[in-house]
Amino acid sequence: MPGATSWDWTSHLNDTVTRNMPSRDEFRRLMSECGITRRTRVVLYGANSNWFAAYAFWLLTMYGHQRVSLMEGGSLKWVNEGRPISNDPPVGSRLKPYRAQRPDLTHRATRAYLLEALREKSRIGIVDVRSHEEFAGDLTALAYLAQEGAMRAGHIPGAVNVPWEQSVNQANGTLKTVEELTRLYESVGVTPESETVVYCRIGERAAHTWFVLSQVLGYPKVRNYDGSWVEWGSIVGAPIER
Numbered sequence: 001m002p003g004a005t006s007w008d009w010t011s012h013l014n015d016t017v018t019r020n021m022p023s024r025d026e027f028r029r030l031m032s033e034c035g036i037t038r039r040t041r042v043v044l045y046g047a048n049s050n051w052f053a054a055y056a057f058w059l060l061t062m063y064g065h066q067r068v069s070l071m072e073g074g075s076l077k078w079v080n081e082g083r084p085i086s087n088d089p090p091v092g093s094r095l096k097p098y099r100a101q102r103p104d105l106t107h108r109a110t111r112a113y114l115l116e117a118l119r120e121k122s123r124i125g126i127v128d129v130r131s132h133e134e135f136a137g138d139l140t141a142l143a144y145l146a147q148e149g150a151m152r153a154g155h156i157p158g159a160v161n162v163p164w165e166q167s168v169n170q171a172n173g174t175l176k177t178v179e180e181l182t183r184l185y186e187s188v189g190v191t192p193e194s195e196t197v198v199y200c201r202i203g204e205r206a207a208h209t210w211f212v213l214s215q216v217l218g219y220p221k222v223r224n225y226d227g228s229w230v231e232w233g234s235i236v237g238a239p240i241e242r
Contacts, residue, residue, distance in 0.1 A: 028100035035093025045071035049173035137242035150233025
């Protein structure tokens, strides 16, 4: 979109050394360099029906930036409607001070959190949003993403499989209706009464489902396991089902 700034998932939304979420200082620097203050409305969009835009939304939410929106349909809908696009580099923004708060990690699940929940048989719902082939253990990753695969294939014990794309209209990348989404998740026992953890391969597809459950359907307790299968499928001794 004309005037848009580009955020790269690998270099801007992750720590490039630890493959962790950006630190408080790194997040503050990113927002400041883009001319964003706590009062700025941030509109996020991207390809693949907003996979990585949803990840950015999740990150901003954890750091308490309340004025943030996800553009319906992402870049696919924008282009399909013949709206203006540009190849010009983004215009530099004037550096502005950004006050980053400590992250609210109730939106995030870690491997330790999940391992403990499995050991104690905690009553949480786990949603695997990858393809049926990945869930079944036939693939460690989709063919075009194989360079980011794990050591083993399968899924986290007790997880249900709801591929992320079942929540969108394939023609334009927009989300299905609230009624359709409610039926989709309740059909596999995912309800707002219990805590839900979502995961995929590296956390971006899961962020999309996190957005659907927490922001669209209003589920009060949803966590994104951003380590996802690349991490879980490579942990020595981690339980796996096929």
